Every structure is written in structure tokens, then in C-alpha cells.
């Protein structure tokens with residue numbers, strides 16, 4: 001197994017979310033996330049953020065929105 005590492009996974013996460021990576025790059029990142037809670041959480045936030053932005057189409061500070069979503073995920077984890 002070749003793990004691409006957190007740095008690469010996080011650096012390419014944005015492109016991954018927008019389906020801008022090659023098959024090989026996607027599978028590298030998927031493989032890494034399967035073994036890395038940190039990056040898979042980051043990915044989940046990214047997906048949620050992308051969807052939220054699409055839904056709302058509002059100009060909201062990304063950092064604020066991100067903090068809000070991270071808080072919601074933490075609360076969901078706490079209730080699990």
C-alpha cells in the first residue's frame with residue numbers, strides 16, 4: 001500500500017472535491033482518507049461546505065461557515 005500522506009491529501013482535497021484530479025490521484029487520496037481520520041474529517045467538512053455554498057448561494061465568510069460546520073460535526077460525534 002502506498003500512502004500519499006496528509007500533506008498531499010490536504011493539498012489536493014479542493015481539486016478532489018471538484019473532480020479535477022486524475023483517476024490515479026483520486027484513488028491515492030481515497031486510500032489515504034480510508035486510513036486517516038484527520039483527512040477524512042477534513043473531506044467531510046469540504047463536502048458539506050461545498051454543498052452548503054451551492055444551496056445557499058450566499059456571500060458568507062468561508063471561515064465562519066467552516067467553523068459552524070465543524071461545530072455541527074463535533075456535536076454529531078458527541079451524540080453518536
Ligand SMILES: [Zn+2]
Pocket residue numbers: 005006007009032036038039040
Ligand atoms: Zn491524513
